[in-house]
Every structure is written in C-alpha cells, then in structure tokens.
Amino acid sequence: MGPVLAGVLQLLALIGALALAYIPLGNYMAKVYSSDKHWRVEKWTYRAIGANPDTEMTWTAYLRGVLAFSAVGVLFLYLLQRLQGILPGSLGFDSVNPAQSFNTAVSFVTNTNWQSYYGEQTMGHVVQTAGLAVQNFVSAAVGIAVAVALVRGFARSRTGELGNFWADLVRGTIRILVPGAAIAAIVLVACGVIQNFSGIHEVGQFMGGSQQWNGGAVASQEAIKEFGTNGGGYFNANSAHPFENPTPFTNLFEIFLLLVIPFSLTRTFGVMVGSVKQGYAILATMATIWVGFVALMMWTEFAHQGAALQLAGGAMEGKEVRFGVGSSSIFAVSTTLTSTGAVDSFHSSFTGLGGGITILGMQLGEIAPGGTGSGLYGMLIMAVIAVFIAGLMVGRTPEYLGKKIGTREIKLAACYILITPALVLVLAAISMALPTPPHSMLNSGAHGFSEVLYAFTSAANNNGSAFAGLNANTDWYNTMLGVAMLLGRFLPMVFVLALAGSLAEQRPVPETAGTLRTNKPLFVGLLVGAILIITGLTYFPALALGPLAEGLAS
Secondary structure, three states, X not given: XXXXXXXXXXXXXXXXXXXXXHHHXXXXXXXXXHOOOOOHHHHHHHHHHOOOOXXXXXXXXXXXXXXXXXXXXXXXXXXXXXXXXXXXXXXXXXXOOHHHXXXXXXHHHOOOOOOOOOHHHHOOHHHHHHHHHHHHHHHHHHHHHHHHHHXXXXXXXOOOEOOOHHHHHHHHHHHHHHHHHHHHHHXXXXXXXXXXXXXXXXXXXXXXXXXXXXXXXXXXXXXXXXXXXXXXXXXXXXXXXXXXXXXXHHHHHHHHXXXXXXHHHHHHHHHHOOOHHXXXXXXXXXXXXXXXXXXXXXXXXXXXXXXXXXXXXXXOOOEOXXXXXXXXXXXXXXXXXXXXXXXXXXXXXXXXXXXXXXXHHHHOOOXXXXXXXXXXXXXXXXXXXXXXXXXXXXXXXXXXXXEEOOHHHHHHHHHHHHHHHHHHHHHHHHHHHOOOHHHHEOOOHHHHHHHHHHXXXXXXXXOOXXXXXXXXXXXXXXXXXXXXXXXXXXXXXXXXHHHHHHHHHOOOOOOOOOOOOOOOHHHHHHHHHHHHHHHHHXXXXXXXXXXXXXXXXX
C-alpha cells in the first residue's frame, strides 16, 4: 500500500468514526445542558463553592462567573508552580521562575496550553496532575458553557437570562469531560501509553552520556489534553513522543478525540434551537473547510520534488516514521483548526506552503471545527456576519434563527472578529521591530518571521502549538504571549455573551418567503466564502511575508 493511499484510508476511517459518534454524543450534550436535575456529586460541588445552580443569570452575571473562576484558576496555578520546590512529588525540580509561571498559568487556564518549557525537565507530578491536568478539564468546560449560553440566546426570547454558569461548568466537567477522558485514558493505556508516578530513571548511554526519563500520569493527561482540545504535553516532544503516542492507532485515536466534541456540538446546537438542519448546516461548513485543508496539506507534503523526497515518499523531515506523511498531515490540520495545540510532528519542518496552512488554519479563528465550545460560538459569530452580508446584497433586514441582526448585534460580531487579528498582527510587528526579540528566532528571513507570526497566532487564538525554532522562554515572549492568550480568550467571550444577551431579549421574527434559508447548501457556501475572504483580507500581507514567500521561493 502506498503512503498516499494509506493517508486517504486513515482519513476515511476517521470520518466514519466521527460520523458514528456525532448523533449520540450531540444529543447527550444537549440533554446535559437542558436538564433541570442535579446529580448528587454535583450538589456536593455546588455546596462546596457556594453556588445556587437553579438561579438564572443575565449575560453580565454569566460573564462575571467566567472571569472570576478563571482569575482564581490563574492565581492557583501560578502559586503552585512558584511553590513547586517545596512540594512533594516535585522530582527534585526547582520552583518555576515568575515570568514562565505567569505564562504557563495563563496558558492552561485559557485552554491554550502553550509551553515555553520542557515538560519532563520542569514540572513535577503535583503540578502536572493537580495543576495542569485539572485546568485541562475546567478550561474546556468553560468554553462549552459559553457556547451553550450563546445557543440559549438564539433559542430563548423576551428574556435576558442565559442559564447558570456554575451549573454549566460543573455539568460539562462531571457529565461529559470526566467520563469521556476516563474511557479514552483506558484505551490509551491498553495501547501502550504510560501511566505511573515513577521518578527519574537512567535508561542507558547516549552519545557518551547518560540518558534519563521520568514517568508520570501520561495517559490520563493525554486523554483530556485531546478530548478537551487542550494540547499541553507531558513531554517536550508532545504527541510525537512514544510515551504519549506510541502507535499509528493511538495517533488516529487522538485525532478522533480532539475533533469529536467540536463536531458533535453542532448537533447539540441544532437540538437546542429546535432545528437539527441548522446544526447540519454548521457541520457542513466546518467539515468542508477541514477536509479541504487536509487535502491541501497532503498535496503539499506528498509533492515529490527532488530525489530525497521521492525516496522518502514525501516531505518526511520533522515527521515520525511510525506515522508517515498522511497521518501527520491530518494531525497538523486538525490540531490547528481546533484550539488543541498538540503536535505529532514539527510544523517548522513542513514545506513552506504546508507550514502556511497550519498558520492559516489558526487564523480562520479555529472554527472548523474549533475548540470545545469556542469553535461553535466562533462559527455562529461568522454565521451572523454571513447573514448580514446576504441581507445587504438583497436589501432585507438580516435574520438568523428567527432573530434580527441589527446594529447592536453586528457591532458585537465585528468586534469579535477584529480583536484576535489585532492582537496577532500588532504584537508580531512589535516583536520584529524591537532589537532583542528577533534574537530568539532560529532562522532568518521569511521562515524566521513565520516563527514569530505562528507564535502570536497560536497564542491569541488559544491554540498552543509551536512552529519550533523560536526560543519563547524569554521574559518578552513569556509576558507578551501571556497577554495575547488572556486577551484572546476573554475579550471575545465578552462579545459572545453580550450578543447572546441581546438575542435572548428579542421576540422571534416569523419566517417569510423572503427569509434566507440558513439550513441550505447556498448558505453553507456563503458562510465558507465569507470566512475565507475575511481571513484572507486580514492576514494576507503577513502571510505573504512569511510562509507564502518561503513556499514560492522553494
């Protein structure tokens, strides 16, 4: 079997598995967030945090809950790292320095999981399990909660109430993420991923010196890392490390984990708004972009230019031989089109155009299918923009799901789509203009610029993957990337929840013969076109200076 055919078959198997999980998982999540009953363990949790889960919240109250919970998470994780040196199970590692502690705390609380450190040489068992792994669960639950609040904004009318943040947070964690990650962890352990609390072991000699490895609760963290679209790895090599991802099957299974919730949330959306066809339209938009990007990536990486690439069966530099070009391409596209950040190959070693595809995937806003929750609410914002554009073309007041898209709604949607590009382009430009930050680049020219552009694109979009080659463990990058992660996560949530509150207050508009059918292929095409055009107009000059220039020159 040739490598191209193997890659295509893996893609088809992945699509089949996602299709099988789509309806049951989507329906289950809709039931979770629509239920008025509480499990016993949930009641204990509410008592512990002093929350009343039956109290409805306005969008401002909901936002205060999101911000307060996240602020406490940043502070706790920061202090845990700063105190690591005196904690048990630290494996002898010192406390993490202030700038890196800030960066890491912000990274995991914002569901970014950017790592400017070597996991196996910096974090002990307590920080990994009580700090990073816990945030992998709750940060994902926060994203889903915000998405559900926006869905309620479309589904409800003549009310400013969007549900209860604390109930949504706890239910998402206990009913969805914990059981799903537990099942996934068992599968990973059965397939060879390690799970222990062992110390540091010397495993042999390597180039004249001893080589040491430490163990850890890797399978359990790997499971929620992918299932919650987090991405932070136990080891520096991330999902390219055989302790995290030992076989081609685990590689495909991990891709499935990082895609299954974002895709299935479109079913949840359709069920909650009372029209599964609307969910299918959003799903079709996400799937069209995802499949298109995978096909384009495979084409760029399988292109046999030169004898070396022909012998290797494609561009194998930076890729694991146990995965090959096809599986690595699927992983790279899936991780950058979601807010996962896990990698099974090094994107800096992709072809010039292949590296550009990974950057562009994040610059779309990670909405195809995006992160847990963030992908759905990002796509719904783009749907609002597409409906507005269609309304301008035919001279009608734009409507979506029976709600008018007026001045307030379109301003909120516009602010949402502008904030992340502003963070990426401004901070990348400042980093290139100052005398010291460019010294962190391993490469010069177009590829070096791509390293910086990728870093800020990854941070502001809460992706977390790295291009490799950029030394981000400096005070400048730790601080500025931390700021980009914070603003890139929570400013968009402000606009999403404000939009949800505005929509929930409206009365439903009756459908007429002139209403745009947003569950038809025509709207799917309009939405895909709007996403690609808006992203292209925003980022094309920066892409032309980096990956496009490199790809055309090679």
